[in-house]
Amino acid sequence: MTKYGFYFDSSCCSGCKTCQVACKDKNDLTEGIRFRRVYEVCGSAWEKDSKGTWVPDIVAYNLSVACNHCENPSCVAACPTKAMHIGNDGIVLVDPDKCVGCRYCEWACPYGAPQYNPQKGIMQKCDFCSDYIKEGKKPVCVTSCLMRALDFDTLENLESHYGANRDVFPLPHSGQTGPAVIIKAHPGAAKAKELKASIINREEVRNDR
Amino acid sequence: MAMQLSAGIILIYDLFLLSPLYRTRVDIPARFQWILMIALTAALVGVAFSLMHLGNPGNATRTLANLHSSWLSREIFSVLAYTLLLAVVTILHFTMPSAARSLKWMVDFTAISGIVLVFIMSRIYMIPTRPAWNSVFTPLGFYLAAIILGSSLLLIFQINHGSWASQKLLAILSFSIPLIQLAILPVFMAWLGQKDLVSGNALAIILDNHMAAFYLRLGFFILAIGFGIWAFFSIRSDTLRNHLLFTPAILAWAAILAAQIIDRYLFYAQNLPAEGF
Numbered sequence: 001m002t003k004y005g006f007y008f009d010s011s012c013c014s015g016c017k018t019c020q021v022a023c024k025d026k027n028d029l030t031e032g033i034r035f036r037r038v039y040e041v042c043g044s045a046w047e048k049d050s051k052g053t054w055v056p057d058i059v060a061y062n063l064s065v066a067c068n069h070c071e072n073p074s075c076v077a078a079c080p081t082k083a084m085h086i087g088n089d090g091i092v093l094v095d096p097d098k099c100v101g102c103r104y105c106e107w108a109c110p111y112g113a114p115q116y117n118p119q120k121g122i123m124q125k126c127d128f129c130s131d132y133i134k135e136g137k138k139p140v141c142v143t144s145c146l147m148r149a150l151d152f153d154t155l156e157n158l159e160s161h162y163g164a165n166r167d168v169f170p171l172p173h174s175g176q177t178g179p180a181v182i183i184k185a186h187p188g189a190a191k192a193k194e195l196k197a198s199i200i201n202r203e204e205v206r207n208d209r
Numbered sequence: 210m211a212m213q214l215s216a217g218i219i220l221i222y223d224l225f226l227l228s229p230l231y232r233t234r235v236d237i238p239a240r241f242q243w244i245l246m247i248a249l250t251a252a253l254v255g256v257a258f259s260l261m262h263l264g265n266p267g268n269a270t271r272t273l274a275n276l277h278s279s280w281l282s283r284e285i286f287s288v289l290a291y292t293l294l295l296a297v298v299t300i301l302h303f304t305m306p307s308a309a310r311s312l313k314w315m316v317d318f319t320a321i322s323g324i325v326l327v328f329i330m331s332r333i334y335m336i337p338t339r340p341a342w343n344s345v346f347t348p349l350g351f352y353l354a355a356i357i358l359g360s361s362l363l364l365i366f367q368i369n370h371g372s373w374a375s376q377k378l379l380a381i382l383s384f385s386i387p388l389i390q391l392a393i394l395p396v397f398m399a400w401l402g403q404k405d406l407v408s409g410n411a412l413a414i415i416l417d418n419h420m421a422a423f424y425l426r427l428g429f430f431i432l433a434i435g436f437g438i439w440a441f442f443s444i445r446s447d448t449l450r451n452h453l454l455f456t457p458a459i460l461a462w463a464a465i466l467a468a469q470i471i472d473r474y475l476f477y478a479q480n481l482p483a484e485g486f
Contacts, residue, residue: 074336078280078281081272082274083268083271097268099268100263100268101264101265102264102281103264108336110482118264120264121264121265122265198406
């Protein structure tokens with residue numbers, strides 16, 4: 001079975017959010033629903049240099065996160081109706097005819113991927129732009145990225161091009177769910193935890209509907 | 210919380226009122242039928258509220274499809290099983306009061322299914338993505354809430370009719386459980402504060418944004434303890450003086466209910482996702 005995945009280069013993402021907007025446009029998403037979200041991670045501290053001067057040490061980078069179509073998706077395990085399921089090609093999908101809108105998948109997903117649509121009373125999420133894939137195209141977030149920070153392919157191809165790293169602060173450890181995403185971390189990410197970095201645009205990205 | 214009230218009523222009813230304290234009586238007293246009716250009503254209210262928070266209740270029948278891995282699916286199954294059992298027990302108590310005592314095994318079974326239900330309800334919240342909920346404090350809190358809501362309500366039903374011993378037992382529960390809840394609170398807060406960043410943020414949210422509710426809950430806990438102790442010392446072996454129990458028992462139940470409602474509000478206020486996602 002072909003397993004698709006995203007690649008995200010955090011070191012060159014400018015945080016323009018074009019991917020987020022393109023996704024909303026393509027999927028005709030109403031206010032508050034974001035299949036892809038750009039998280040701004042920021043942290044700082046003061047440190048003493050060799051001359052004894054206190055200088056600021058700052059880290060700031062962006063993370064563009066959508067559904068990672070995990071190998072062991074916690075949303076699928078949590079869904080009481082089996083509306084959330086893994087499709088034939090490994091894509092995690094919501095069956096709108098089965099979804100009861102309990103939002104338990106939203107709690108269970110460590111990436112906040114499932115989004116509640118109050119108008120329809122059901123959950124919705126990224127499906128890798130399945131219709132585009134069938135036409136041989138890449139998902140709209142990938143093709144719209146100005147910095148070419150996003151890519152899409154089979155996981156096998158992505159790993160051969162970009163390596164196999166799936167972890168970056170503050171994403172949950174990839175061992176939890178096996179996300180189908182390859183990440184090139186921002187150089188500053190290595191000391192983000194030490195600098196107590198955190199997501200600074202929570203109000204913007206949270207799904208509070 | 211309605212489900213916990215219901216499960217608590219049945220558990221306390223089964224443990225304390227159907228057992229040796231009433232061994233001398235042949236029939237189930239009429240008020241016990243109404244105790245069961247209240248428990249059933251609370252369970253039905255719980256079911257109705259569960260349906261109301263669904264975005265698409267039309268698909269509710271599908272929620273039993275994932276018993277294999279979904280705690281929510283298991284909860285819905287347990288709710289249905291418990292409510293069905295309770296309905297049968299209640300109907301039997303109303304239609305065959307003289308035979309009801311011989312059907313105690315059914316009440317036992319319903320009480321056990323209530324205990325299982327409360328555990329499954331708490332398990333729904335114990336997920337890695339919600340660090341503030343993911344601990345033994347969640348089932349502990351749910352069980353204590355069920356016991357205190359049930360015992361304080363049954364104390365009211367025991368006024369004028371209940372035995373001295375059962376009144377004493379229920380009054381002790383009415384002040385000792387809030388006392389335990391009050392004692393656990395600083396332990397829970399200390400645990401939240403040191404567990405991880407997200408749990409620390411959950412604690413900060415309570416202390417920064419919900420301070421009034423936090424103090425109100427403390428106040429109601431203390432009131433519940435006070436009224437419970439007052440109720441305990443108002444119990445007389447002389448049944449003609451049972452009316453002395455009425456005021457403190459009612460006040461204790463009201464304070465306990467208020468404390469549990471605020472407690473649940475604060476519980477949901479700690480709904481912070483791990484890592485901010």
